[in-house]
Amino acid sequence: MAERLTGKPVADAIKEELKGRVADLKAKGIVPKLGIVRVGARSDDLYYEGGAKKTCESIGMEYEVFEYPQDIDQESFEKAITEIGARKDIHGILMFSPLPKHLNERKIRSLIPVEKDVDSLTLGSAGKVFADDPTGFPPCTPTAVMEILKYYNIPLEGKRAVVLGRSLVVGKPAAILLLRENATVTICHSRTKNLPEVCREADILVAAVGRAKMVKEDYVKPGMVVIDVGINEDPDNPGKYCGDVDFEKVEPIVDKITPVPGGVGSVTTAVLCKHTVKACEILNGLA
Numbered sequence: 001m002a003e004r005l006t007g008k009p010v011a012d013a014i015k016e017e018l019k020g021r022v023a024d025l026k027a028k029g030i031v032p033k034l035g036i037v038r039v040g041a042r043s044d045d046l047y048y049e050g051g052a053k054k055t056c057e058s059i060g061m062e063y064e065v066f067e068y069p070q071d072i073d074q075e076s077f078e079k080a081i082t083e084i085g086a087r088k089d090i091h092g093i094l095m096f097s098p099l100p101k102h103l104n105e106r107k108i109r110s111l112i113p114v115e116k117d118v119d120s121l122t123l124g125s126a127g128k129v130f131a132d133d134p135t136g137f138p139p140c141t142p143t144a145v146m147e148i149l150k151y152y153n154i155p156l157e158g159k160r161a162v163v164l165g166r167s168l169v170v171g172k173p174a175a176i177l178l179l180r181e182n183a184t185v186t187i188c189h190s191r192t193k194n195l196p197e198v199c200r201e202a203d204i205l206v207a208a209v210g211r212a213k214m215v216k217e218d219y220v221k222p223g224m225v226v227i228d229v230g231i232n233e234d235p236d237n238p239g240k241y242c243g244d245v246d247f248e249k250v251e252p253i254v255d256k257i258t259p260v261p262g263g264v265g266s267v268t269t270a271v272l273c274k275h276t277v278k279a280c281e282i283l284n285g286l287a
């Protein structure tokens with residue numbers, strides 16, 4: 001039986017630390033605030049929004065939701081984002097992605113000020129992450145992966161980390177963050193030859209392909225730590241969701257594994273708040 005690396009104690013520890021930092025800011029008359037930008041009402045956006053609001057409330061931070069109709073035009077939306085970006089009382093901005101197809105998302109992302117870009121939507125943030133610049137916020141999900149590894153004292157120095165998936169929001173930044181901790185990192189993907197064999201070489205396997213239960217018993221070996229980033233509709237249980245890892249098949253083999261739900265996803269809103277508090281501290285010359 002593998003040890004379950006659950007997200008809740010990790011998120012709780014982050015929130016506990018943030019409560020103190022928020023109180024320190026408030027004592028100076030500063031209230032950290034997250035701006036949440038949503039176009040339309042996609043269910044996974046609303047779900048994440050609900051979690052973000054709850055986390056903000058639990059640590060004494062403020063938030064404001066900016067909601068726009070599904071058919072908003074490019075020019076109006078660019079103007080709105082620019083105004084939110086300029087607001088002195090807003091320190092972090094989360095804009096839900098993807099935007100509706102008629103909008104030029106690349107252009108709109110570029111209008112978010114990099115110092116408020118707490119979920120790495122801009123090229124400026126991506127560059128900072130790539131260059132190990134401490135003022136650059138990596139996306140919340142790969143940061144949550146690193147928080148889990150740190151909380152459970154999983155050594156990374158000199159270890160083999162295999163990242164399955166190469167997306168801009170998870171796979172690529174996860175590889176950079178693991179490299180920063182001196183892991184030996186392999187990025188693999190759908191075109192990788194002998195994919196199960198490559199994954200089996202990992203000490204730490206990070207599954208971030210977005211395909212339900214794709215990681216089966218032939219992808220793992222005893223002793224391995226498996227971090228499952230996937231949030232997919234469960235093909236076997238309508239209305240439920242599951243990870244990229246076939247938990248029932250993999251869990252009996254490996255040493256440690258994150259569950260879905262209740263794993264990486266449950267740490268992301270705590271990271272979002274951590275980034276916003278840090279942005280607030282930096283913007284006020286306190287960090």
Ligand SMILES: Nc1nc(=O)c2c([nH]1)NC[C@@H]1CN(c3ccc(C(=O)N[C@@H](CCC(=O)O)C(=O)O)cc3)C=[N+]21
Nearest residue numbers: 044045048051095096097119231261262263264265266
């Ligand atoms: N710019 C941007 N960044 C995002 O991070 C982003 C986005 N746009 N658009 C929408 C999706 C959706 N999303 C989810 C995150 C966690 C759960 C989730 O289920 N989290 C918990 C469950 C709830 C909990 O326990 O707190 C879990 O996995 O256990 C779901 C959905 C992020 N998104």
